[in-house]
Amino acid sequence: MIEPKSLTDEERAVYEWQMWVPEFGEEGQEKLKGASVLISRIGGLGGVVAYELAAAGVGRLVLAHAGDVKPSDLNRQLLMTHEGLGKSRVESAARRLRELNPRLEVEAVAENINDDNAAALVGGVDLVVDCAPLFEERFLLNREAKSQGKPLVECAMYELEAQLTTFLPGKTRYLHELYPEKPGWWKREFPVFGAVSGAVGCMGAMEVIKVISGIGEPLAGELLVFDLGEMRFHKMTLGSS
Amino acid sequence: MKVKIRYCGQLKQAAGCAAEEVDPGGELSAQELIASVAARHGEPLTGYLLDESGRLRATVLAFVNEEQVDWETPRPLGDGDELVFMSAIAGG
Numbered sequence: 531m532i533e534p535k536s537l538t539d540e541e542r543a544v545y546e547w548q549m550w551v552p553e554f555g556e557e558g559q560e561k562l563k564g565a566s567v568l569i570s571r572i573g574g575l576g577g578v579v580a581y582e583l584a585a586a587g588v589g590r591l592v593l594a595h596a597g598d599v600k601p602s603d604l605n606r607q608l609l610m611t612h613e614g615l616g617k618s619r620v621e622s623a624a625r626r627l628r629e630l631n632p633r634l635e636v637e638a639v640a641e642n643i644n645d646d647n648a649a650a651l652v653g654g655v656d657l658v659v660d661c662a663p664l665f666e667e668r669f670l671l672n673r674e675a676k677s678q679g680k681p682l683v684e685c686a687m688y689e690l691e692a693q694l695t696t697f698l699p700g701k702t703r704y705l706h707e708l709y710p711e712k713p714g715w716w717k718r719e720f721p722v723f724g725a726v727s728g729a730v731g732c733m734g735a736m737e738v739i740k741v742i743s744g745i746g747e748p749l750a751g752e753l754l755v756f757d758l759g760e761m762r763f764h765k766m767t768l769g770s771s
Numbered sequence: 772m773k774v775k776i777r778y779c780g781q782l783k784q785a786a787g788c789a790a791e792e793v794d795p796g797g798e799l800s801a802q803e804l805i806a807s808v809a810a811r812h813g814e815p816l817t818g819y820l821l822d823e824s825g826r827l828r829a830t831v832l833a834f835v836n837e838e839q840v841d842w843e844t845p846r847p848l849g850d851g852d853e854l855v856f857m858s859a860i861a862g863g
Contacts, residue, residue, distance in 0.1 A: 668861060685862055686859075691779055708832070709859040710829040715819065716861060718863075719863070766838075766855070
């Protein structure tokens with residue numbers, strides 16, 4: 531249960547435009563301020579999710595991502611910079627987010643989701659966003675979110691395509707139930723444009739905002755699939771078993 | 772009867788095309804058409820779509836007209852239906 535937090539005058543000024551959105555208002559903004567979100571990996575997908583949530587005024591973000599910035603990150607990982615090459619990804623990301631929103635509480639965890647940290651990281655937040663490249667991490671995060679009753683927004687991409695859905699405790703299946711096995715053909719590195727990861731990252735952030743604030747209808751039981759090569763968007767209905 | 776088939780993700784490369792239109796040559800269920808498509812294409816698509824027992828792999832989702840196909844429940848096909856194959860993808 532998210533405890534809304536009252537806004538300061540500065541926050542009312544910053545979030546004025548989104549508080550004009552019908553059904554959202556100051557009440558929705560107070561829920562965002564009181565919320566905490568874990569983002570698993572802050573690369574092409576998760577970095578954009580984090581940036582949009584920082585801009586929107588989510589109170590606390592927990593970022594989990596190991597390793598240092600590499601040249602091949604820079605086509606899509608918008609929280610990383612050329613100057614940050616060779617330095618910690620998660621520290622670069624935290625710095626960029628604080629520049630955008632100095633009121634944001636950021637916890638930078640320089641580890642990927644693993645057996646030792648998953649329970650504590652999921653347990654410390656209200657909602658989880660899965661942007662990891664490896665199915666082992668994704669399944670682990672999903673199992674933990676389901677067992678702790680936490681909503682999870684699932685973002686994925688490949689070439690010019692993307693998939694997005696939202697798993698809700700007690701209402702939908704989670705990733706390991708939708709795809710019970712990891713695809714043997716999946717590779718850690720794959721073709722993709724930053725504009726594709728950015729598009730699905732923005733939509734994933736909107737799913738988080740909807741779940742926290744209660745506005746709109748999250749993609750629960752539905753899989754949004756889009757192909758930016760043909761600008762084709764489909765909402766697929768997922769089976770319940 | 773014509774059924775449109777679309778392949779997403781890595782299945783596009785395995786099929787050698789993004790989409791195709793087929794005439795099943797009679798009334799078929801989605802499950803029967805999937806088996807027929809796999810047999811016609813052969814490898815590598817067959818290995819991507821079907822497991823050793825000839826069932827849809829757990830890493831692939833199939834949809835008819837945007838509704839997920841449950842492998843255990845025969846899904847009759849009609850003229851103009853669209854069958855979509857989707858593979859699990861991730862982030863990065």
